[in-house]
Amino acid sequence: FYGAIGEIIGLLMVLLGVVEFVVAWGYLTQKGWARWAGLILAAIGLVEGITTLPTGALSIAIDGVIIYYLTRPHIIDWFAGRSAETPPPLA
Template sequence: MTQSAPSSSDTRPPRRPGPPGSPWAAGGTMFAGVLLFVDGVLDVFKGIAGIASDDVYARVRNYTFKFDVTAWGWIHLALGIVLMIVGLGILRGAGWARFVGVVLAALNIVANFIWLPYQPVWAIVSIAIDTFVIWALCTSRTRPVV
């Protein structure tokens, strides 16, 4: 049994350095896709609850951004379905999904901020999720491997 040191004629390609940017963000891109999908599921549940019964959410009086709860239900249902589709697109590595994910997460932050008086806990959780999603998708510099 003999062991030999690697020769200088070793033809292995040189190691490519990792992607620039934060390693948290690089690993966070996949997690952002999962979170965007989960946030979409939460929005679908919010939408179904608002459409099914007006008694589920608190009644808010004299609120500047007051909408009918059923209208909010339809807004959250539609936004949730689109968020789920974009989340799956991010998980599959689609190039379009990163930009659309950032835009939709920002839109969802605004919608949940306006929704805050109706369900503060759900709205704050969604805002926190969307904030992480935007950070992860904007700071990751991962490129497809060719």
């Protein structure tokens, strides 16, 4: 029984990794859907981090930074193709 649960969890982690890889490719190729997918994944990660406090504190911080960055006006413009420039780094 527990072996089956482990296999299911493992498959879900592989699936999540594939989804995150596709989203990363979307970031690099300036796809508008990737911004939304990244926001959704970060929001899910934020909720997951809250449910696993205190060990999820780092996850909360990282997902918060991702959400902040993906909602900046220059990033929204970049994903919409309204900016010819490469977006500046987060710093």
